[in-house]
Amino acid sequence: MVAKQNTKPIGIVIAGLLLAILMASMDNTIVATAMGNIVGELGGLDKFVWVTSAYMVAEMAGMPIFGKLSDMYGRKKFFVFGLIVFMIGSALCGTASNITELSIFRAIQGIGAGALIPTSFTIMFDAVSPEQRGKLGGLFGAVFGMSSIFGPLLGAYITDHIAWEWIFYINLPLGLIALCMIGFFYKESHEHSKQPIDWLGAITLIGSVICLMFALELGGKSYAWNSAQIIGMFSGSALLLAIFLFVETKAKEPIITYGLFKNRIYTTSILTAFFSGAAFIVASVYIPMFIQGVLGGSATNSGLVLLPMMLGSVVTATLGGFLLTKLPYRNIMIPTFALLVVGSYLVTTLTPDSSRLEVTLYMVLIGLGIGASFSVLSNAAIHGISARQRGTASSTLTFIRSLGMTIGITIFGIVQSNMFTSRLKDIFAGSGAQGGGEMAFGDPRELLNPETREKFPPEVLNTITSELSSSITYTFALAIVPAVLALLIAFFMGNSKLDHSLEEKEYAGGSGH
Numbered sequence: 408m409v410a411k412q413n414t415k416p417i418g419i420v421i422a423g424l425l426l427a428i429l430m431a432s433m434d435n436t437i438v439a440t441a442m443g444n445i446v447g448e449l450g451g452l453d454k455f456v457w458v459t460s461a462y463m464v465a466e467m468a469g470m471p472i473f474g475k476l477s478d479m480y481g482r483k484k485f486f487v488f489g490l491i492v493f494m495i496g497s498a499l500c501g502t503a504s505n506i507t508e509l510s511i512f513r514a515i516q517g518i519g520a521g522a523l524i525p526t527s528f529t530i531m532f533d534a535v536s537p538e539q540r541g542k543l544g545g546l547f548g549a550v551f552g553m554s555s556i557f558g559p560l561l562g563a564y565i566t567d568h569i570a571w572e573w574i575f576y577i578n579l580p581l582g583l584i585a586l587c588m589i590g591f592f593y594k595e596s597h598e599h600s601k602q603p604i605d606w607l608g609a610i611t612l613i614g615s616v617i618c619l620m621f622a623l624e625l626g627g628k629s630y631a632w633n634s635a636q637i638i639g640m641f642s643g644s645a646l647l648l649a650i651f652l653f654v655e656t657k658a659k660e661p662i663i664t665y666g667l668f669k670n671r672i673y674t675t676s677i678l679t680a681f682f683s684g685a686a687f688i689v690a691s692v693y694i695p696m697f698i699q700g701v702l703g704g705s706a707t708n709s710g711l712v713l714l715p716m717m718l719g720s721v722v723t724a725t726l727g728g729f730l731l732t733k734l735p736y737r738n739i740m741i742p743t744f745a746l747l748v749v750g751s752y753l754v755t756t757l758t759p760d761s762s763r764l765e766v767t768l769y770m771v772l773i774g775l776g777i778g779a780s781f782s783v784l785s786n787a788a789i790h791g792i793s794a795r796q797r798g799t800a801s802s803t804l805t806f807i808r809s810l811g812m813t814i815g816i817t818i819f820g821i822v823q824s825n826m827f828t829s830r831l832k833d834i835f836a837g838s839g840a841q842g843g844g845e846m847a848f849g850d851p852r853e854l855l856n857p858e859t860r861e862k863f864p865p866e867v868l869n870t871i872t873s874e875l876s877s878s879i880t881y882t883f884a885l886a887i888v889p890a891v892l893a894l895l896i897a898f899f900m901g902n903s904k905l906d907h908s909l910e911e912k913e914y915a916g917g918s919g920h
Contacts, residue, residue, distance in 0.1 A: 469521020474802020
């Protein structure tokens with residue numbers, strides 16, 4: 408499936424791929440800051456979680472499926488398919504009249520994103536020469552990491568100054584540009600392979616992911632964790648996963664090829680992506696909450712405080728790309744993951760008396776620690792793997808990283824929320840307020856709003872912010888565990904590094920599909 412491109416068109420192709428990755432990966436975060444306006448206009452406060460969940464479920468379930476299909480039938484057609492579906496979903500989202508419609512349309516968007524992201528990375532690997540992959544891998548990784556921080560800021564700006572519908576409509580002109588760039592300038596060398604599609608594997612994988620996501624999202628919120636509904640969804644997820652794993656051993660063209668896991672560098676890349684993603688997302692979510700709820704900053708300031716982390720991640724993502732041909736993957740990941748561990752530890756020392764400068768410095772360390780994983784691991788995961796299986800390898804890595812981030816923030820979020828509310832109930836149990844935490848002074852969640860924050864008496868405000876600070880820093884402490892696991896696994900990546908001499912032969916042949 409390797410495709411050789413002329414110098415001029417390949418620049419346009421890369422720009423189109425970067426634009427597509429930015430759109431698809433950012434669309435999961437851009438909605439967050441607009442949810443207040445969306446719920447205020449469409450209603451459905453009890454169902455708003457599905458707006459995000461529907462997108463994530465569809466995207467995650469689609470990644471390994473479309474990655475495998477692109478290996479079988481060509482990258483370009485599935486990139487175009489994904490982009491068109493994503494644009495259709497975006498247009499529909501802007502016309503939604505209620506929260507249920509919006510959730511359904513977001514699922515359509517997610518299907519498109521599930522095809523876009525893995526095929527974009529794989530097209531880049533196929534289309535450029537091996538000596539360029541490191542540099543471009545760093546650029547792609549930087550854009551992918553930057554989207555998680557830039558998305559909320561852009562979403563807040565569009566919502567405040569235009570209308571929430573435009574966080575979706577903006578994808579239409581951008582999508583058309585990307586479609587033209589890839590449609591006209593990417594020339595794929597391929598041979599159609601008439602292979603059976605593993606439909607049973609696809610159905611059981613999607614079903615397992617959906618059950619897991621719904622159980623994590625609804626547990627402790629709509630239903631108790633020990634309720635029949637949540638236990639049933641977890642059991643259903645486990646059963647469908649077991650069926651999927653068995654089906655994959657019998658399928659002629661399995662979605663996930665077990666043989667790939669015999670490759671040590673592939674397996675370690677997958678595992679480090681899972682654990683580092685879990686550690687990174689905790690910092691991304693709870694640092695803004697700390698700034699708003701503990702230090703009393705505005706929503707805009709809490710978003711801007713993540714910019715140093717973004718810049719840090721861009722630095723090591725780019726640097727990691729340049730070092731790929733000079734150092735083994737392991738020698739790049741060990742020092743950067745060490746920075747992630749140090750940064751994860753330092754944020755546990757934050758208190759209500761901490762300065763913005765302290766927070767900024769710690770965020771820079773975490774950004775430096777995670778950045779290289781976005782560029783280096785995407786190259787490491789396809790090391791020594793034939794072009795015919797790169798789509799599967801790349802999409803599985805992206806899927807596992809997304810799964811790690813989703814599970815990580817859900818589990819750690821439950822811990823933080825339960826710790827915070829239980830401590831407030833204990834402290835204010837004798838205050839005469841009903842519900843302990845729901846005091847006569849107001850809901851503690853109003854700490855996140857600078858306008859309502861002022862309604863709290865000073866002594867109450869100090870007590871609540873202290874407990875919020877403790878619950879967040881305790882959550883940061885737990886997040887050190889996946890960060891350390893990512894570091895330890897990186898030691899087992901071996902001495903492999905990007906080798907031009909081996910890959911140039913395949914690239915020069917222009918073989919593939």
